[in-house]
Amino acid sequence: MTPRRPSQLNRLSAFLILLAPTFTSAAEITYAEHIKPIFREHCLKCHGEDQAKADLNLETFATALKGGSGGAVLIAGRASQSLLFNAITAADENERMPQKKSPLPAAQIEIIRQWIQSGLRESPASSSLVVARDTRFKPAPIPTADGPPPMPGPLPAFTPAPERRPLAVIAMAASPRAPLLAVAGHEQVRLIHASTQALIGCLAFPEGQPNVIRFSRDGGVLMVAGGKPVHSGSVILFDVRTGRRLTRIGDETDAILAADLSPDQELVALGGSGKTVKVYGTTDGRIRYKITKHTDWVTAIAFSPDGTKLASADRAGGLYLWDPSAGGILLALAEHKAAVRALAWRSDGRMLASAGEDGLLIWWDAHDGWPAINHPNAHPPLRPSGYFGKLANGVLALAFGPEGELLSAGRDQHVRLWNVAGQAVKSFATSPRIPLQAAITHDGAGLLAGDEAGSIRQWTRAD
């Protein structure tokens, strides 16, 4: 039998991943029942008790975990980081296992992947090697000390430039304390009442296109970051009640693509095509430190709600957690294979969600970087009948609600609501448009999506 071409294999495994829920559920996959038979059929001749090529013996659970001459070949929860998984899925025939044979059937590859992802269980009797993660949500109080929920009063007068057509909703945020939405427009930010959708007013942003909009945790400050491509970029902090500009931070030579305001409002972190995360003090506007580890454009930045961590991600799939006081690295979260499009912290700070062009949606345990919930294809693209080309995949936006629920928006023209256990509980179609942004209102009742044509759609959780 001639080896199957890798492209065929990839297509087949992509297809099987879609069918994955019909398999044995991932948590039930064990070495004894499912994995050993696959190894016996394809691997033990060269990696067994008699002969252990590269010192790798897959005959027992213990020796498989021990790994080979190059160290461990299995990393619980991280198929893409596991040498064994990379060996069986290698595109290059000379690198692929089993050596000099056709690749494993896609269904077996998927079983091995799920075994790794679910924590490398030994047998049905043994408990999971890696303790099942508690993904439950513990609400953290939202600061309410400074009076009534911040809503805009009279705003500075401003005549927006006439719009030929509405700008795609490239940035949008919901206030964590008030029925208020902030939405990107042409050189402006529109403030919209989240219940009535009435336009309350506009804030001028002559700096260019607003690429990122964030409310402070108390809802009193609005951060707007963006600029003009290959020209200039900066971050403006606005007072939500008065619309007044509080400060301007950064003086970049390109539009800012990612930014966030620390929960204590002391720091602004920003990044973009310069591949550098720059962290500024808001009081003096001076740079505090730079993070230069990213190898591609910085696409997403988010401070944890308690301010103890800073997450940043890039166009090549790199994702890191930093110590925000000085920029030291805490964890590298390697799982994404393509641009990370969104990062969101759950309000209790225990989970960081990431999503990207590779279709992956991951909830990371912020404590140790464990990918507690991992959806390889959270927004599977729809295949138009008669179309056989490559389909655009991708999760484009994320937003957590007040009870730990997550809203995601994807290229499959759907917005999806996930519960704290990572199960999809609601799905809303936005076709024929692609939703670019997602938000949940402060009370958790309204689910919002902003699309490529500039319109905003709203659903309620009861829909």
Ligand code: HEC
């Ligand atoms: C025909 C013999 C043969 C078969 C069958 C075979 N391997 Fe290998 N394997 C080798 C040899 C030889 C090496 C070391 C040389 C190399 O890396 O090319 C190796 C290396 C490896 C390594 C790297 C170990 C390290 O520490 O560097 C992994 C992982 C691996 N094999 C997994 C598998 C798996 C999983 C299977 C079954 C799906 C399999 N192999 C089947 C011969 C084989």
